[in-house]
Amino acid sequence: MKAAFEHVDFGRDCSVRVYHRRLPRIPFEWHNHPEYELTLTMNSQGKRYIGDSVATYGMDDLVLVPPNLPHTWASNRSIDAAHPQVAIVVWFDGAWVRRLADVCPEYNGLCDLLRRAACGLAFEDGAGTRMREHLDRLLSDKPRERLQAALDVLDLLSALPATPLASPSAFDARTGTPTGHESDQINRVLALIETQFAHPLRLSALAKASGLSERSLTRHFTQHLGESVGRYVTRVRIGHACRMLTDTQAPISVIATRSGFANVANFNRQFKAAKDVTPVEFRQQFAGARRAEQQMSPMLTERSPSLQRLRNKGDGKRMSRPARAGRQSE
Known part of the structure; x- marks a missing residue:
């Protein structure tokens, strides 16, 4: 939608x-x-x-x-x-x-x-x-x-x-991009996550982009954003999936792949943990609200x-x- x-x-x-x-x-x-x-x-x-x-x-x-x-x-x-x-x-x-x-x-x-x-x-x-x-x-x-x-x-x-x-990056809100309040190292990591979330992202590659060790990146990332690198990446991917669920009629399997999840089962599991509903139920919530409004x-x-x-x-x-x-x- x-x-x-x-x-x-x-x-x-x-x-x-x-x-x-x-x-x-x-x-x-x-x-x-x-x-x-x-x-x-x-x-x-x-x-x-x-x-x-x-x-x-x-x-x-x-x-x-x-x-x-x-x-x-x-x-x-x-x-x-x-x-x-x-x-x-x-x-x-x-x-x-x-x-x-x-x-x-x-x-x-x-x-x-x-x-x-x-x-x-x-x-x-x-x-x-x-x-x-x-x-x-x-x-x-x-x-x-x-x-x-x-x-x-x-x-x-x-x-x-x-x-x-x-979620960060949900519906093109640009919330996953650097804000200027983080350090340059963290901003580089955020920018990389924003453009590459659909691909596998290893902590070692993110650390290299930041110029920090993996241990230092983990510590600095948590200090600046209040969550781990892995949890943030998952939230960015879930946000992109939500946008596809409401804006397109793409199959769930396609949405999972384009959002960076290895398989549909993993996508369904992580989506349910984040949103308390399955991807299908999430799509139905938006579609149902729109239909109900049209029928008034x-x-x-x-x-x-x-x-x-x-x-x-x-x-x-x-x-x-x-x-x-x-x-x-x-």
């Missing part, structure tokens, strides 16, 4: 975009965009799809999605049926945050937050409730007040624990004005938001 491209219009003279979405239910809209997205969902429960991560969500779910990583929420019902489901979405540009930190060292923590969010982050219970405290300012008619509230929320989240979501009544499946589909010749499907400065409510 190819993700639709979403154009986020920040409006004139706005550094962040805040979107106040209210719906009877949140539809399955598999899409991506080049901005970071912080989303708080309220009075909603269902499934959350972030790259190759599929998880249930409930009240005050708070997630930070990195650029270009496909994602969507799909609710099955409201927590309180008497009220609409709500999503508070904040979009911002990563380069803008880094420039801000360069001139204002008080915001250095935001750079670390972006680094942690390379695979997406789901914040611990309670973080969404704390973000609620800033909603009046986030939804203000004054752009400067929205900006300050967004910075306060991001600064708050930079100090809170969160769980990474997608027209009133519920009709896209909101902020998610219009535009067909550009030779450019596939796009999703566009109307030009409004900073805030929109539906």
